[in-house]
Amino acid sequence: xxxxxxxxxxxxxxxxxxxxxxxxxxxxxxxxxxxxxxxxxxxxxxxxxxxxxxxxxxxxxxxxxxxxxxxxxxxxxxxxxxxxxxxxxxxxxxxxxxxxxxxxxxxxxxxxxxxxxxxxxxxxxxxxxxxxxxxxxxxxxxxxxxxxxxxxxxxxxxxxxxx
Amino acid sequence: xxxxxxxxxxxxxxxxxxxxxxxxxxxxxxxxxxxxxxxxxxxxxxxxxxxxxxxxxxxxxxxxxxxxxxxxxxxxxxxxxxxxxxxxxxxxxxxxxxxxxxxxxxxxxxxxxxxxxxxxxxxxxxxxxxxxxxxxxxxxxxxxxxxxxxxxxxxxxxxxxxxxxxxxxxxxxxxxxxxxxxxxxxxxxxxxxxxxxxxxxxxxxxxxxxxxxxxxxxxxxxxxxxxxxxxxxxxxxxxxxxxxxxxxxxxxxxxxxxxxxxxxxxxxxxxxxxxxxxxxxxxxxxxxxxxxxxxxxxxxxxxxxxxxxxxxxxxxxxxxxxxxxxxxxxxxxxxxxxxxxxxxxxxxxxxxxxxxxxxxxxxxxxxxxxxxxxxxxxxxxxxxxxxxxxxxxxxxxxxxxxxxxxxxxxxxxxxxxxxxxxxxxxxxxxxxxxxxxxxxxxxxxxxxxxxxxxxxxxxxxxxxxxxxxxxxxxxxxxxxxxxxxxxxxxxxxxxxxxxxxxxxxxxxxxxxxxxxxxxxxxxxxxxxxxxxxxxxxxxxxxxxxxxxxxxxxxxxxxxxxxxxxxxxxxxxxx
Numbered sequence: 001x002x003x004x005x006x007x008x009x010x011x012x013x014x015x016x017x018x019x020x021x022x023x024x025x026x027x028x029x030x031x032x033x034x035x036x037x038x039x040x041x042x043x044x045x046x047x048x049x050x051x052x053x054x055x056x057x058x059x060x061x062x063x064x065x066x067x068x069x070x071x072x073x074x075x076x077x078x079x080x081x082x083x084x085x086x087x088x089x090x091x092x093x094x095x096x097x098x099x100x101x102x103x104x105x106x107x108x109x110x111x112x113x114x115x116x117x118x119x120x121x122x123x124x125x126x127x128x129x130x131x132x133x134x135x136x137x138x139x140x141x142x143x144x145x146x147x148x149x150x151x152x153x154x155x156x157x158x159x160x161x162x163x
Numbered sequence: 164x165x166x167x168x169x170x171x172x173x174x175x176x177x178x179x180x181x182x183x184x185x186x187x188x189x190x191x192x193x194x195x196x197x198x199x200x201x202x203x204x205x206x207x208x209x210x211x212x213x214x215x216x217x218x219x220x221x222x223x224x225x226x227x228x229x230x231x232x233x234x235x236x237x238x239x240x241x242x243x244x245x246x247x248x249x250x251x252x253x254x255x256x257x258x259x260x261x262x263x264x265x266x267x268x269x270x271x272x273x274x275x276x277x278x279x280x281x282x283x284x285x286x287x288x289x290x291x292x293x294x295x296x297x298x299x300x301x302x303x304x305x306x307x308x309x310x311x312x313x314x315x316x317x318x319x320x321x322x323x324x325x326x327x328x329x330x331x332x333x334x335x336x337x338x339x340x341x342x343x344x345x346x347x348x349x350x351x352x353x354x355x356x357x358x359x360x361x362x363x364x365x366x367x368x369x370x371x372x373x374x375x376x377x378x379x380x381x382x383x384x385x386x387x388x389x390x391x392x393x394x395x396x397x398x399x400x401x402x403x404x405x406x407x408x409x410x411x412x413x414x415x416x417x418x419x420x421x422x423x424x425x426x427x428x429x430x431x432x433x434x435x436x437x438x439x440x441x442x443x444x445x446x447x448x449x450x451x452x453x454x455x456x457x458x459x460x461x462x463x464x465x466x467x468x469x470x471x472x473x474x475x476x477x478x479x480x481x482x483x484x485x486x487x488x489x490x491x492x493x494x495x496x497x498x499x500x501x502x503x504x505x506x507x508x509x510x511x512x513x514x515x516x517x518x519x520x521x522x523x524x525x526x527x528x529x530x531x532x533x534x535x536x537x538x539x540x541x542x543x544x545x546x547x548x549x550x551x552x553x554x555x556x557x558x559x560x561x562x563x564x565x566x567x568x569x570x571x572x573x574x575x576x577x578x579x580x581x582x583x584x585x586x587x588x589x590x591x592x593x594x595x596x597x598x599x600x601x602x603x604x605x606x607x608x609x610x611x612x613x614x615x616x617x618x619x620x621x622x623x624x625x626x627x628x629x630x631x632x633x634x635x636x637x638x639x640x641x642x643x644x645x646x647x648x649x650x651x652x653x654x655x656x657x658x659x660x661x662x663x664x665x666x667x668x669x670x671x672x673x674x675x676x677x678x679x680x681x682x683x684x685x686x687x688x689x690x691x692x693x694x695x696x697x698x699x700x701x702x703x704x705x706x707x708x709x710x711x712x713x714x715x716x717x718x719x720x721x722x723x724x725x726x727x728x729x730x731x732x733x734x735x736x737x
Contacts, residue, residue, distance in 0.1 A: 010347065014294070018286060025287045055474070062471035068291040068311065071347040163346070 002031070003057050004083060004153045006161055007046045007064060007073040011037060015069035019046060022067065028052065028060050032085075032128075032150030040163070043071065049128075049151045072161060080156040083127045086149045088113070089135070092142035093120040101141060108134050119144065127151075167337040169298035170199035170329035173262070176305045178205035179339040182233050184224060184600060185209070186217035190237025191277060192264030195329035197235075209600070209629060212621040214241050216593035218248020219619070222257050223594030226580045227555060228601045229384065231258035231312045238264045239277030242323075243284060247587055249319045250288040254584025255405060256382060258317035260308045265294070267327040282323050290318030295328045299335045306340045315350030316469040317382055351468065354485025354493065362440070362464040362481045363497040369438035370508035371460075372398045375421065375450075376487075378405030378583070379443015379467060383487035386410070386576040389442065392495050396503060399516055401429035403444050405583040408573035413552075418516070422450040423720045424565045427729065427737075428519040430718065433458055434727035435515070442466040443487040446477040447584070456725035466490045523731070527569075528714075536711040537686055539563060539638045543570035546608060546636060549693040554606035555580060555598045559591040559615030562644035565716040567610040589618030595633040596626060606697060608634045613663055614643045623676040623703075632701040637669060640712040648715045652730075669707040680705040 009015045016035055023030050028050060035046040050060060057075065064070050076083070093101050093115075101120050105112055110124035124134055128151055135143060155161070167175060173196050177185065185208045189197045200208050211217045214236045221232025232252075236242055242263040252259045266275040282292045291311050293304045301324075308320040366372060380389050380402075386409045393400045393410060400410050401418040410417055419426035421433055433439065439461045444450070446465075451457045454476050465472075465479035466487060473482045483490055503509055528540045543566050546554075552572050557580045558564040564581055573579050580598065582590040595609040616637055626633065638644075646661040673680035681692045683706055696704040721728040721736070729737045 014282060014286075014292075017283070021286050055478075059471060059475060066469070066471055068345065068348050 001053070001057075002049060002051050002077070004047060004049050004076040004081070004151055005061065005064070005073060006076055006153060007048070008038070008043050008071045008161060008163070009046060009067075010069045010071060011042050011044045012069060015044065016046070018067050018069055019048075019064065022063055023048075023050075026059070026063060028056065032148070034150040034152055043163075047150070047152050071163065074155065074161045076153045076155055079159070081153050082156060083151055083153040084125055085128050085131055085151045086123065086125045087131045087134070088147045089122045089124070089138065090119055090144040091122060091138050092118065092144060094118050097141050101138070104134070104137050108137075110134065165337050166334040168195070168199070168329065168331045168334050169295075169301050169324075170195035170331060172298065172301045172335075172337050173305065173324075173329065174199040174203050174206065175337060176302055176339065177233065178203065180305070180309055182206055184597075185233045185235050186211055186220040186597065187235030188214050188217060188237070188241055190241045190264065192238035192266055192326045193235060193241070195326065195331055196262070196264065196324070198331070199329075208235070210625065211593065212624050213619070214244035215248050215589065216619055216622045216625070218245045218252065218259070218261065219587075219590050219593035220597035221259055222248060222252050222590075223557060223580055223597030224601055225252075225257050225259055226594070227577050227598040229382070229577070231260055231309055231317075232597065234259065234261040236261070236263055237277065238266055238281070239279045241277075242279055242281035246285060246288070249285055249321065251582050251585045251587045251590060252319040253288045253290070255582065256317050256378060257319070258312040259319040260305075260312050261319060261321045263321060263323050265323045265325040268325045269327070271325065282321060285321050288319070289321050292321040292323065294323045295325065298328050298333060301328065302337060302340050303343060306343045307345065310343055311345075311348065315348075351485050352489065354466065354483040354490040356493065358481055358483045359490060359493050360497060362483060363494055365438055365462060365464060365481065366396065366440060366494075367498070367501060368504050369398075370505050371436045371512045372396075372438040372440065373418075373432050373436040374398055374400035374440045374442070375402075375433065375444055376400065376406045376409055376442045377403040377444025380406055380409040380487045381443075381576045383443060383468070385443070385486075385488035385491055388488055388491040388495065392491050392498065395495065395498055397509070399432055399513070401425070401433065403447070403450055403583070404568055404581060406444060407568060407579040408576040411574040412572045413574055420568060421726070422447075423452070424569070424716050424718065426569075427523045427718050427731065428516055430720070430726045430729060431519045432516055434725055436461045438462050438464070440464045440466075441479075442491065443468070445472045446475065448476070451477060452720045452726055452728070453723045458726065526732070531686065531711065536684070536709060537689065539566045539640070539710040539714055540570050541686075542636070542638060542689065542708050542710060543567055543610065545689055545693055546610070547571040549690075549697055550606045550608065554578070554608045555595070555602060557581065557591040557595040557598065557607070557609045559609075559611045559618075560586045560588045561612055561615060561646075562640070562648065562714070562716050563610055563612045563615075563638040565645075566638070569716075588615040592616060592619045592633070592635065593622050595635075596622060596631050599631050599633045600629070604700065606634065606700065608636060610636050610638065612644060613637055613639045613641065613666055613669070620672070623673065623678065626703050627676050627678070630701065632699070632703050634696050635703070635705045637705065637707050638710050639666075639669070639707055640710050640714070641666060642712050644712070644714075645716070647712070651715065669705065673705040678703045678705060680707060683708045
């Protein structure tokens with residue numbers, strides 16, 4: 001099963017490589033990864049999506065917790081959560097395609113953020129499945145380039161991941 | 164207020180931290196630190212002949228004394244030479260701090276002379292690592308390093324120190340930090356009481372219980388408590404290779420150690436048990452054999468200080484995260500005044516176990532016929548007798564290691580010192596040096612083979628410099644015995660590169676360093692040679708004992724089988 005694990009870690013050099021290294025060292029999967037500072041300058045938040053059965057996920061969270069730089073973590077998929085990913089896509093937009101692209105962008109509630117005579121750059125947010133669906137819809141027209149941020153997430157309700 | 168350079172802070176910190184010995188080797192990036200060590204006499208530095216030996220010596224010191232070992236090396240090759248030793252300590256959870264010189268900060272990343280990203284290289288084999296960014300950080304970073312190395316599940320910590328951090332011209336205020344706090348690191352101090360109660364209920368109800376304990380009991384200084392608990396209940400106990408001595412092996416309740424080359428009765432008891440109480444052990448593949456066939460009828464209680472060890476390879480029914488010592492003490496207080504619920508079942512269980520013991524009694528190995536070469540097993544038994552079972556025994560890796568574990572009987576913890584997890588050839592001799600310095604009045608024997616010994620034999624020079632009187636027993640079978648054994652069993656005796664041609668004349672080699680060496684080929688020469696070797700505690704003596712190269716280590720678990728599937732000799736199988 002797919003899991004989204006969010007980690008608060010020390011904003012120290014080398015902390016990221018310890019987390020990433022752990023995954024390769026112990027043969028765990030990384031499907032996507034994003035990391036950025038938080039409102040607390042001493043902490044970074046790292047979100048990783050990974051796939052594994054319960055035993056593997058248990059090992060992943062235990063080993064992550066063992067890293068000295070990891071302060072706190074939560075497996076968001078254990079409860080209700082909001083999951084978002086942002087994607088920028090360049091698609092071919094020539095002649096009749098321009099309207100077709102625009103229509104699809106509207107259906108997906110995406111935005112065109114840059115325009116040239118032959119290319120539209122589209123920005124779209126949503127869960128990973130929505131982004132995949134958009135790419136599929138665009139593929140007959142011609143996807144030129146894709147930049148995805150990887151999944152970020154937060155739990156619903158009063159539960160917070162903080163110190 | 165005291166102003167010190169970074170280098171002097173390191174020397175001063177080590178003194179304030181109570182470090183007695185540093186094992187190391189100087190070089191460019193570490194020279195400021197070496198100069199600071201030269202100008203003090205509280206901390207003794209032992210100059211090894213190869214940095215790997217420094218880590219093994221510090222490791223041996225740590226295992227015997229329970230205190231963290233300290234290593235000091237320079238950047239680049241000095242640092243990379245420590246990698247095997249760090250990995251050895253990591254796999255066996257040994258507290259160690261490795262101080263590495265590094266090129267000056269402004270050169271980092273430029274492929275400077277003797278530059279290596281040692282923090283990157285060692286990342287998967289350390290508990291944690293630090294790079295010093297400013298000289299004022301040195302006291303806190305070092306305090307954190309020692310605290311992390313020794314607390315919780317111990318392990319090696321690397322501290323990378325760029326040369327400009329130790330420059331003698333820059334001085335800063337030094338205060339010894341008595342305590343450090345890390346917000347993300349809070350090792351557990353006791354187990355969950357509810358879980359412990361649950362475990363104790365299972366223990367009292369068990370019909371065929373076995374204690375299975377490991378290195379965690381030894382490092383957790385919990386041997387006495389364990390012995391108390393096991394004797395109160397009267398249950399059988401087997402230990403891992405790392406846990407040898409945590410319970411007296413000569414006691415009737417001890418089944419010896421378990422696993423690939425463990426005792427027949429220990430493996431049989433594990434397989435047939437209905438309850439396994441695992442404490443400070445990690446269900447390693449050399450113990451469990453095929454996990455899908457592991458102990459099919461047993462419920463499993465697993466106590467470990469490291470939550471990631473629990474249910475890693477074998478699912479625990481009652482997981483308890485906590486240090487061995489406090490969990491065992493809590494178990495004792497819950498057991499107090501209560502009796503096991505099924506005394507008849509336990510009597511029957513002991514009858515079966517004694518039956519397994521009797522099956523193998525007197526059949527463990529075939530003694531040498533007159534005129535035949537000595538058997539390695541009898542050599543170990545003779546060493547055990549000559550040292551009354553009280554020596555510190557270190558080993559290298561291979562057949563001699565298994566024979567030492569099988570035939571030397573240990574009644575105390577921290578006495579059998581071996582590279583269990585990583586299986587590092589070359590470990591034994593430098594580890595013995597580290598132990599001997601801390602226990603000068605004890606016998607310290609390195610049981611080795613001619614393959615392993617040649618990996619670290621340059622340390623004879625270190626022993627000469629510091630007068631370190633370890634005893635070395637070389638079980639010389641003129642081949643890489645364990646490799647050869649596998650080739651006999653799995654490769655139709657095609658001995659691909661497992662022979663040792665062109666062996667040196669060990670006697671001359673040892674004598675070249677000014678030590679005594681005795682060559683032993685016949686049974687009648689063995690005892691006099693051992694007597695001579697152990698006559699003087701301060702003298703290094705090397706026994707080159709020629710043993711039968713055809714001998715195999717048995718029992719040996721059959722690959723992919725359960726715990727009870729074993730080869731018992733070249734012709735017998737369970």
